[in-house]
Amino acid sequence: MHAAEGPAWALALEHSSFADAMRSGVLLYPAVETTHILGFACLLGAILVLDARLLGLGRGLSPALLARLAIPIAAVGLVVAASAGVLLFVTEAAAYVRNPAFLLKQSLILVGLANIAIFHRLLMPTIDTWPIDRPPPRGARVAAGVSAAVWLSVVICGRLIAYV
Amino acid sequence: MDYRNPHVMIDLKDGAKTWNIALAPPFRMQSRGLPDGSLTTGKAVTVVGYPHKTEVNELRAERITVDGKTVELR
Numbered sequence: 265m266h267a268a269e270g271p272a273w274a275l276a277l278e279h280s281s282f283a284d285a286m287r288s289g290v291l292l293y294p295a296v297e298t299t300h301i302l303g304f305a306c307l308l309g310a311i312l313v314l315d316a317r318l319l320g321l322g323r324g325l326s327p328a329l330l331a332r333l334a335i336p337i338a339a340v341g342l343v344v345a346a347s348a349g350v351l352l353f354v355t356e357a358a359a360y361v362r363n364p365a366f367l368l369k370q371s372l373i374l375v376g377l378a379n380i381a382i383f384h385r386l387l388m389p390t391i392d393t394w395p396i397d398r399p400p401p402r403g404a405r406v407a408a409g410v411s412a413a414v415w416l417s418v419v420i421c422g423r424l425i426a427y428v
Numbered sequence: 429m430d431y432r433n434p435h436v437m438i439d440l441k442d443g444a445k446t447w448n449i450a451l452a453p454p455f456r457m458q459s460r461g462l463p464d465g466s467l468t469t470g471k472a473v474t475v476v477g478y479p480h481k482t483e484v485n486e487l488r489a490e491r492i493t494v495d496g497k498t499v500e501l502r
Contacts, residue, residue, distance in 0.1 A: 289433070
């Protein structure tokens with residue numbers, strides 16, 4: 265729905281010729297939507313595997329080796345999902361900026377990014393030393409729990425944007 | 429009349445009332461025989477749909493009849 269009012273920057277985005285092209289292309293919009301889904305599928309799939317390991321499941325699998333595989337897949341997924349997300353956002357920017365599910369989702373993404381930054385700063389430097397047959401350090405378990413909860417909630421909020 | 433993603437939107441006059449109606453995505457409209465240009469301002473159409481519970485003028489269409497042809501939108 266075109267919001268008749270909203271912040272000037274959101275209205276300007278929404279009325280841009282780019283946003284118009286996004287809305288009027290028969291295939292462009294569903295293609296970008298699909299790309300958004302592929303992106304967060306890669307992010308969530310990969311990060312949940314790593315989170316599960318850090319929470320203590322999959323004992324015997326090396327956290328360091330798993331991180332080396334899962335983190336790049338999750339990172340690419342995040343970049344793809346976020347890029348496609350920006351393109352979807354501009355089509356109805358003024359409506360999105362006052363949608364509670366959208367606002368909660370963006371806040372959760374910030375929490376998720378902060379969690380990633382803290383994990384990489386404080387925990388990743390020692391991941392090679394964690395024993396593979398005992399639970400990872402407490403901090404890693406907390407970060408993994410936050411990560412799983414946040415990224416699952418981000419997807420749920422994303423889906424709810426269309427319903428609230 | 430706004431032929432756009434994620435849903436084609438039309439304003440439909442019904443007596444004194446003007447409904448703001450959401451149809452289907454352009455890709456589906458096109459594949460079911462209602463391409464851009466087939467719905468024009470001033471055309472008489474019949475719409476079956478569900479009115480919004482609180483927004484009194486908004487309606488989600490289940491099907492639309494244009495030029496004697498009924499197109500399912502779900």
